[in-house]
Amino acid sequence: MAKNKIIIIGGGASGLVAAIVAARNGAKVTILERKERIGKKILATGNGRCNLTNLKCVSDAFHGGSEEFINNILKQFNTEDTLAFFSELGIYPIELENGKIYPNSLQAGSIVDVLRMEIDRLKIKLECNEEVMEIEQKNNFVVHTKNDNKYYGNRIIISTGGKSSPDLGSNGSGFTLAKSLGHKIVKPIPSLVQMKSNAGFLKQLKGVKVNGLAKIIEDNKILREEYGEILFTDYGISGPPILQLSRIASTLIHDNINVTVDIDFFRDMTNEQLDKMLMDRLTSMSNRTIQDNFIGLINKRLINVIIKVSGIQLNKKSGDITREERARLVNSLKKFTLNITGTNQWNQSQVTAGGISTSEIDNHTLESKLVENIFLAGEIIDVDGDCGGYNLQWAWSTGFIAGMNASK
Ligand SMILES: Cc1cc2nc3c(=O)[nH]c(=O)nc-3n(C[C@H](O)[C@H](O)[C@H](O)COP(=O)(O)OP(=O)(O)OC[C@H]3O[C@@H](n4cnc5c(N)ncnc54)[C@H](O)[C@@H]3O)c2cc1C
The missing domain is CATH 3.50.50.60 (FAD/NAD(P)-binding domain)
Structure with a gap:
């Protein structure tokens, strides 16, 4: 034959x-x-x-x-x-x-x-x-x-x-x-690719790596969540959990649907537990500014961003932080939101969906x-x-x- x-x-x-x-x-x-x-x-x-x-x-x-x-x-x-x-x-x-x-x-x-x-x-x-x-x-x-x-x-x-x-x-x-x-x-x-964001704080965070639970959200619905090391860049976010979520972001953005990524920096704590922990810190170090209070709690370059997005003065004394302000800090640490405007293109993507x-x-x-x-x-x-x-x-x-x- x-x-x-x-x-x-x-x-x-x-x-x-x-x-x-x-x-x-x-x-x-x-x-x-x-x-x-x-x-x-x-x-x-x-x-x-x-x-x-x-x-x-x-x-x-x-x-x-x-x-x-x-x-x-x-x-x-x-x-x-x-x-x-x-x-x-x-x-x-x-x-x-x-x-x-x-x-x-x-x-x-x-x-x-x-x-x-x-x-x-x-x-x-x-x-x-x-x-x-x-x-x-x-x-x-x-x-x-x-x-x-x-x-x-x-x-x-x-x-x-x-x-x-x-x-x-x-x-x-x-x-x-x-x-x-x-x-x-x-x-x-493009899939398994970095995401772009127009968040104003990105320049400040360029190069920062933090562990967090990243959730991709459309219309208040969590579509998928992934935990791991997230890297902030000057254009957006990267790192294994972000690549893992990128297929969904890529697909929705191509259909002109708005998506956000929420990051939870304290996935092992409920809001109440984190609030209690913050309250204890604020009380025990009441003379420190809130900026100094957060040293050792989160990445130093993330501190100013978290305090600013919570609408609090950086030099406010820990003892003067109100219950309402503390709640805003908890929210920023548990639900740090980035509006996603796109993904990187073919040169950076690891795999093709479609x-x-x-x-x-x-x-x-x-x-x-x-x-x-x-x-x-x-x-x-x-x-x-x-x-x-x-x-x-x-x-x-x-x-x-x-x-x-x-x-x-
Ligand atoms: C940076 C990076 C890291 C990755 N890491 C991993 C990983 O660790 N684990 C994992 O599972 N996957 C990983 N992937 C994905 C994985 O490499 C691909 O999914 C896989 O290689 C696809 O295999 P393939 O044979 O379909 O295509 P490819 O491996 O892309 O091979 C296609 C080949 O066809 C050739 N070709 C194209 N057009 C023509 C043509 N017209 N005529 C002749 N030849 C042509 C190309 O030159 C190429 O050699 C990664 C991808 C990238 C980019």
Whole structure:
């Protein structure tokens, strides 16, 4: 029987796994990669350490697409399969925190290295600096690149990623290719990205890091909350909890809906407990100004901002603070509100929400329902994950399934 000739468009996380699986299954595989080398984005993951998956791989951590679609994919290739796949290639995985898995080397380069070694071993053809511009459908497929080269195959896997961090390769050109084949693209928006705010106090807080419970609010309703280290910048807010909430902010802002983020700096205390604690401080240090009273309680650069937004004079004596003013201080510490005006754009975003509609993709094989023998893998599909290894897990899972089915 003639071997399947598979062309994989995009040598990122999903494309590299797809290539390995397909070649192991006997197919003749060529990877076309627009950058000068494969796996550039993998190198940047997890701050250069690569958070490759998560032990708590539940469908709640994924968004977009249909839940059935997501579950069908994760059922076929889950965290355990990822660990087995990479262990076999030589990666010794370790859990650092909250189920997050990294290579023991804590070097994302190890992941790219072991994938490249396997690609070499399997004699997969690798063509870098080849940006695919068109997929022509004849009896088989003819793939045209920017350098005017043509590649021929009977199966294609499109694994070009989304639009996030285009300097690392994924410039959205996969969406153009998919559209030319008739696919519908759910509007791509930047996710896992910093939020912008017009709050006047941001210049004062630039660089301040504080632990807090961040809540994203629309119309007085809490849509999601996340705890962790929040970083204030001159344009807005960043840090793991903010990135985690950013998908909701991005989506609502694109629909012109107002959102705010409220930060609770004392999540372990009720308003009453915090009020009692403040009352004790104000009484025991009644001669200190309120500004000096707050030293040691919260970050020093946050003190003036909290007192000002509570409408209190900075040099007011602690003993002169009224019950009503104390209530305003409690409110500012428990519900520090920032009006969100937008998010940073593609250059800063880690993942793309939106992409090829899951309704147009077979949820067992990842073959396009519109064009036979075209398979889709990775972030190009309208599914994105939370921070914590979920986006790479999606890339590995879909890469594996697309590679397996394209090579059948
Ligand atoms: C800074 C950063 C940190 C991250 N950290 C983590 C993390 O720790 N854990 C986690 O789970 N996720 C993380 N992610 C997300 C994760 O890296 C991606 O979701 C994942 O890499 C997507 O895999 P992919 O194969 O779909 O796309 P990509 O990895 O983006 O690969 C797509 C490839 O296709 C190539 N390409 C694009 N268009 C064409 C074309 N027309 N022709 C030829 N080639 C093309 C690109 O150059 C690229 O190499 C991070 C992302 C960023 C930006």
